[in-house]
Amino acid sequence: MTIEILRLGHRGERDKRISTHVALTSRALGAKKIIFTEEDKHVKESVERIVDSWGGDFKFEVVKSWRTYTKRFKDNGIVVHLTMYGENINKIMTEIREDISKTNKNLLLIIGAEKVPREAYDLADYNLSVGNQPHSEVAALAIFLDRLTEGKTLYSEYNDAKIKVTPSKSEKCVFVEKD
Numbered sequence: 001m002t003i004e005i006l007r008l009g010h011r012g013e014r015d016k017r018i019s020t021h022v023a024l025t026s027r028a029l030g031a032k033k034i035i036f037t038e039e040d041k042h043v044k045e046s047v048e049r050i051v052d053s054w055g056g057d058f059k060f061e062v063v064k065s066w067r068t069y070t071k072r073f074k075d076n077g078i079v080v081h082l083t084m085y086g087e088n089i090n091k092i093m094t095e096i097r098e099d100i101s102k103t104n105k106n107l108l109l110i111i112g113a114e115k116v117p118r119e120a121y122d123l124a125d126y127n128l129s130v131g132n133q134p135h136s137e138v139a140a141l142a143i144f145l146d147r148l149t150e151g152k153t154l155y156s157e158y159n160d161a162k163i164k165v166t167p168s169k170s171e172k173c174v175f176v177e178k179d
């Protein structure tokens, strides 16, 4: 199973930082690709810099039509949309995990920036809430991915990483490759 994140909307200057955090959090918690619906050179370059130094093959893509992308994805994938109006994560997560493991399908996770079009709710196989209070796409994404992967992706190691951190009780244990 591979995980992709579809970020619906991006309000230029205002969302630069949070969109970058959405992408980096997706990568750090096991997603293989982030799809944006708006171009932003700053966000793209920030993500590419991290991938270059910290390794892996996390992909960055901008699509013209998120609807077409999502419909095609559904041929061999499950779509989960994170929204505070959705079903209770505590009740539905087991079903989603079973659905994925039975079908071996890939997962597309949709998160919004501003108001999400009705069609996203209709295209999703699951509309899922992480609590019923409004908060942040970064928090919702992180909690969902952590529950899905049960923490297994948190300490992924990449052979091509130029920087590696080893967990330590008392010191910064960092390996930096020399040029």
Ligand SMILES: C[S@@+](CC[C@H](N)C(=O)[O-])C[C@H]1O[C@@H](n2cnc3c(N)ncnc32)[C@H](O)[C@@H]1O
Pocket: 081, 082, 083, 084, 085, 110, 111, 112, 113, 114, 115, 116, 128, 129, 130, 131, 132, 133, 134, 135, 136, 137, 138, 140
């Ligand atoms: C800042 S919110 C904006 C939501 C917008 N006001 C709306 O009505 O759709 C941005 C995104 O964070 C995610 N989000 C925020 N709170 C959430 C919650 N309680 N559960 C799941 N996702 C949430 C959703 O993906 C949402 O589209």
